[in-house]
Amino acid sequence: MIDQASGVDVMYPDLYSGIGLKKEDLLKYDTLLMGFNGQMVILEGQIVLPVNMEGKEVMVMFIVVASFSPYTATLGRPWIHMMGAVLSTLHVKVKFRIERGIATVQRSQQVARQCMVVAVGQGIK
Template sequence: MVPADDCPGKQPSEKKLKFTREPIAFNDDDLEEMIQLHDDTLVVTTQVNGFIVNRVMIDRESSAKVMYPDLFKGLDLNNEDLSKYDTPLVGFNGQMVIPEGQILLPMNMEGKEVMVTFIVVASFSPYTTILRRPWIHAMGVVSSTLHVKVKFCTELGIAIVRGNQQVARQCLVATVNQEIKQKEPAKKVPL
């Protein structure tokens, strides 16, 4: 580019220059240190309301951002902090779940913060929270379950957050164990 002062007699263009950021992409380098041939859920660590939160699932398939009881209690929140939320949700097991309410909290990942409205549900989950499409869009996240990573633009460049395959597998085992428990017939207790 040449400064406009160096081009006498030329009119500045009507179009404004658009500054673009480096494109977000995944390649084979992103596969390093991954346990390959996997079908793992994307589970990361982030900050919610100033606290480091583990077992955060990133799920592109739904629009609800869900918080489970462990995180709600761990953040020292009370039911009085919730606002009303009347729409039932369908859980992973296909059963309807009635939310306790919703709450707006700051969520920070690698220095980029957005406000997230979490729907609080009192049901079992090995995850502390599930982040879905609205969060993905607000953060400008590009996720890859193959690479077990999310990438997004920040003022300092592209941030990369690696998922934790070991934690994802622990959550899967906990889910399967919970399903087995629910299917077991109730044991008779002798009188």
């Protein structure tokens, strides 16, 4: 998920375990983090990993959290700014410059709605 309101890039447990990360791979992260529901989130640590979209790769510092999400990661303002991305939530689309011009990545509004229904069902706001 790409979230313009998020001041950090977040990785959730499914992705964390899915790519084989262990606790010892994480660096300490002492800053408090508030979740979508206004509650403080349990932090596991932080890790810097490459994120490649349409051939453009940037190094992203993910804050790893131990909380449920229908998403595997949330790319927030740090990633958006590194990519020089422009987002449209209405069109579920993101555009950014690549070597060959402008890349456009578009996803399904139906899938976005399904994730929102799951999040609301779990009490995530």
